[in-house]
Amino acid sequence: MGGGVGGGVGQDVADTRKRLTVTVNGRQCSLMVEPNRTLLEFLREDLGLTGAREACDTGGCGACTVLVDGRPVYSCLVLAVDCQGKDVLTIEGLAVDGRLHPLQQAFIDHGAVQCGFCTPGMILTAKALLDENPAPTDEEVREAIAGNICRCTGYVKIIEAIRAAGGTGKPACT
Amino acid sequence: MRLPRFEYSEPGTLEEACSLLAQADTKVLAGGTELLVKLKQKTITPRALVNIKSIPHLDRIEETEDGGLSIGPATTLHAAATSPLVRDRFGLVAEAAAAVGKPRIPYMATLGGNLCLDGRCFYYNQSLLWKQSLPPCYKDGGHLCHVVQGSDHCNALFVADTVPPLIALGAEVTLTGVDGETRMPLEDFYTGRGEEVNVLQPGQVLSRIRIPAPPPYSTGVYLKHSLREAIDFAVVGVALLLTVSPEDGTCRDARVVLGSVATRPLRAVAAEAALRGKALDEGLVRTAATLAAKETHPVSHLGVSATYKRRVIETLTKRAVRQAWRQAVAGSGSREGWR
Numbered sequence A: 001m002g003g004g005v006g007g008g009v010g011q012d013v014a015d016t017r018k019r020l021t022v023t024v025n026g027r028q029c030s031l032m033v034e035p036n037r038t039l040l041e042f043l044r045e046d047l048g049l050t051g052a053r054e055a056c057d058t059g060g061c062g063a064c065t066v067l068v069d070g071r072p073v074y075s076c077l078v079l080a081v082d083c084q085g086k087d088v089l090t091i092e093g094l095a096v097d098g099r100l101h102p103l104q105q106a107f108i109d110h111g112a113v114q115c116g117f118c119t120p121g122m123i124l125t126a127k128a129l130l131d132e133n134p135a136p137t138d139e140e141v142r143e144a145i146a147g148n149i150c151r152c153t154g155y156v157k158i159i160e161a162i163r164a165a166g167g168t169g170k171p172a173c174t
Numbered sequence B: 001m002r003l004p005r006f007e008y009s010e011p012g013t014l015e016e017a018c019s020l021l022a023q024a025d026t027k028v029l030a031g032g033t034e035l036l037v038k039l040k041q042k043t044i045t046p047r048a049l050v051n052i053k054s055i056p057h058l059d060r061i062e063e064t065e066d067g068g069l070s071i072g073p074a075t076t077l078h079a080a081a082t083s084p085l086v087r088d089r090f091g092l093v094a095e096a097a098a099a100v101g102k103p104r105i106p107y108m109a110t111l112g113g114n115l116c117l118d119g120r121c122f123y124y125n126q127s128l129l130w131k132q133s134l135p136p137c138y139k140d141g142g143h144l145c146h147v148v149q150g151s152d153h154c155n156a157l158f159v160a161d162t163v164p165p166l167i168a169l170g171a172e173v174t175l176t177g178v179d180g181e182t183r184m185p186l187e188d189f190y191t192g193r194g195e196e197v198n199v200l201q202p203g204q205v206l207s208r209i210r211i212p213a214p215p216p217y218s219t220g221v222y223l224k225h226s227l228r229e230a231i232d233f234a235v236v237g238v239a240l241l242l243t244v245s246p247e248d249g250t251c252r253d254a255r256v257v258l259g260s261v262a263t264r265p266l267r268a269v270a271a272e273a274a275l276r277g278k279a280l281d282e283g284l285v286r287t288a289a290t291l292a293a294k295e296t297h298p299v300s301h302l303g304v305s306a307t308y309k310r311r312v313i314e315t316l317t318k319r320a321v322r323q324a325w326r327q328a329v330a331g332s333g334s335r336e337g338w339r
Ligand SMILES: Cc1cc2nc3c(=O)[nH]c(=O)nc-3n(C[C@H](O)[C@H](O)[C@H](O)COP(=O)(O)OP(=O)(O)OC[C@H]3O[C@@H](n4cnc5c(N)ncnc54)[C@H](O)[C@@H]3O)c2cc1C
Pocket: A058, A059, A060, B027, B028, B029, B030, B031, B032, B033, B034, B035, B036, B037, B052, B073, B074, B077, B099, B100, B101, B102, B105, B108, B109, B110, B111, B112, B113, B114, B115, B116, B117, B118, B159, B160, B161, B162, B200, B204, B205, B206, B207, B231, B232, B233, B234
């Protein structure tokens, strides 16, 4: 896709796009986007960052979670143009120089990834939690990820991985 | 699901916003967590959206001279829930704000958006495609209600969590339009009609929320019951503001406001009257709770029966009165009174 024309098939020729300048994964980009484009569509289709997933598309599952100015949000319910000047972090921006983020490594070590559909949203939610509270309890982890649904793992391994990355959990079985 | 096309603007002032909103078929965009879902589902397809978050200072929380709070409508629910100004003296509002679509929605949604939330119904909040299999209901301009067969009106529920606590506290709202400002008690902002939930007119913005200082010796509670703890609307929400007499611990005043049981936020006036002027004891708690359940007329809807709702109202009211009473006795209520 690309080009930024979401939705309408109208024949109107007027250019209704707005210039959006936003920092994504540490890099500033400036693109013309249609106002009716969600942040999720902008990331996936205009920037090719497909780590944020589309599932329910109505704010009920967390698969599309990204961090905007450090806060986890559902990118399916945010307009791209509403992120003017903001700092967006997606799962693609987490590893540094090919080295996985401790949370990513912990998810692998603890077997917290099965189909992987929920994983980017889970990890970013966990990052926001650990940034605010580096040593969360089980309860605090559960509360933080309550907005992210996983159909596969049953959550236990995800919670273990997040606590391990935070340094308060059990080490992974070897 | 793609969003339909719309014109989009980011006004710099409230006046500019109002003149944009006075044009046909234009809606306020705040946090977007309700509006954008409705747009995706094509429940509504406005011509234009006006993003009020671009207006400076509309997200401020300030103490007023009379000891109350003045809150801008674009304040996020997260900011409201974590602000010491709200938490310390209006804890019930903070609790309710944090409970809206917990845990993620509060980062995105605004307090003003919660106050302006439309009535909700399983049959209305669906995609256009889904709805094509049924005749339109009252809220979609039709002549029937799918929830209550034979009903002569829309039964969409009023579910916004922050409203019962704000009404219990006697909050007021300011509506600003092209013709000037109107101030009214929040309670009067709601029509009781599922089809059109509030009195907002085209061209108007809910521009300010004012909460008066809580009465001396008062404590407040908001309790929400939902089927899931996270990302879920209330089956019932109960807000209570209880004022006790410091001399003998009797109840001076009580305001009980229920959410998710009717087409509007509902004062449980019989329960309030039963509590007022009485010595608080367990018998009174039970009486008030039974009255609160009896004076409401919830409708059965999607596995949540009216009987179940009544029981939840009774249980939550009991818990709320006990909790407020305990807090009052422990002196942790409104600081004006207890210190
Ligand atoms: C997954 C999910 C779970 C949810 N759970 C809950 C819940 O538990 N409890 C609950 O109460 N709600 C819930 N909601 C509904 C909604 O998220 C909240 O009510 C939220 O507070 C709406 O605020 P907003 O800023 O996002 O409003 P928006 O979506 O931006 O606007 C909502 C409506 O109000 C109008 N509006 C907004 N601000 C103003 C203003 N200042 N003046 C005039 N009109 C205005 C808009 O035009 C629109 O019609 C949930 C939504 C989702 C998607």
